[in-house]
Amino acid sequence: EAQVTQNPRYLITVTGKKLTVTCSQNMNHEYMSWYRQDPGLGLRQIYYSMNVEVTDKGDVPEGYKVSRKEKRNFPLILESPSPNQTSLYFCASRAGTSGRWSSYNEQFFGPGTRLTVL
Amino acid sequence: GIQVEQSPPDLILQEGANSTLRCNFSDSVNNLQWFHQNPWGQLINLFYIPSGTKQNGRLSATTVATERYSLLYISSSQTTDSGVYFCAVRKGGSQGNLIFGKGTKLSVKP
Numbered sequence: 001e002a003q004v005t006q007n008p009r010y011l012i013t014v015t016g017k018k019l020t021v022t023c024s025q026n027m028n029h030e031y032m033s034w035y036r037q038d039p040g041l042g043l044r045q046i047y048y049s050m051n052v053e054v055t056d057k058g059d060v061p062e063g064y065k066v067s068r069k070e071k072r073n074f075p076l077i078l079e080s081p082s083p084n085q086t087s088l089y090f091c092a093s094r095a096g097t098s099g100r101w102s103s104y105n106e107q108f109f110g111p112g113t114r115l116t117v118l
Numbered sequence: 119g120i121q122v123e124q125s126p127p128d129l130i131l132q133e134g135a136n137s138t139l140r141c142n143f144s145d146s147v148n149n150l151q152w153f154h155q156n157p158w159g160q161l162i163n164l165f166y167i168p169s170g171t172k173q174n175g176r177l178s179a180t181t182v183a184t185e186r187y188s189l190l191y192i193s194s195s196q197t198t199d200s201g202v203y204f205c206a207v208r209k210g211g212s213q214g215n216l217i218f219g220k221g222t223k224l225s226v227k228p
Contacts, residue, residue, distance in 0.1 A: 045215040105149040106166040107216055112159045
């Protein structure tokens with residue numbers, strides 16, 4: 001089954017304790033990205049990657065790191081989490097980076113990770 | 119940047135009723151998608167529809183790109199249709215990210 005997976009799905013941690021949220025897709029997609037969703041602010045992009053070893057900042061990158069060593073994986077790293085990073089996080093992927101055809105443009109989302117930082 | 123406005127913000131229906139959700143966007147787009155966020159928080163793809171009309175069971179969508187709006191139709195609504203419906207768009211260019219509207223929160227009562 002074609003899908004985007006994230007782990008963990010739920011996480012409660014404390015301020016300053018480094019954590020990693022994993023993301024993996026099995027669709028051979030080039031483009032992957034991370035979003036956070038907060039009440040009143042909607043979904044905002046954190047980081048994106050257009051291919052292996054190519055990453056760039058989205059709209060709200062502060063406090064986060066990412067890496068793209070393999071095409072299928074795009075982990076999100078919080079080196080020193082703070083309470084303002086409590087949020088619902090989504091990983092997403094799409095096949096390519098150009099064109100109007102759905103096979104390249106349609107974006108798929110993982111199930112989400114609910115993170116609470118105390 | 120591009121603005122995405124959805125209406126209505128909230129909608130309460132009796133089971134079996136029909137509804138129309140609207141998405142207006144402020145610029146030409148290369149991608150438009152409709153999502154359903156279920157009560158567990160998952161974002162479910164409904165339609166990829168930068169233009170034209172598509173149908174999938176009780177749901178259908180129409181995008182009129184030249185007039186910069188899209189409509190999502192839900193017929194014979196069921197309680198499982200409850201949740202938040204998001205419209206998201208992306209401008210052309212490889213780096214563009216999806217810009218989401220604020221959503222329409224739908225509650226279907228039995």
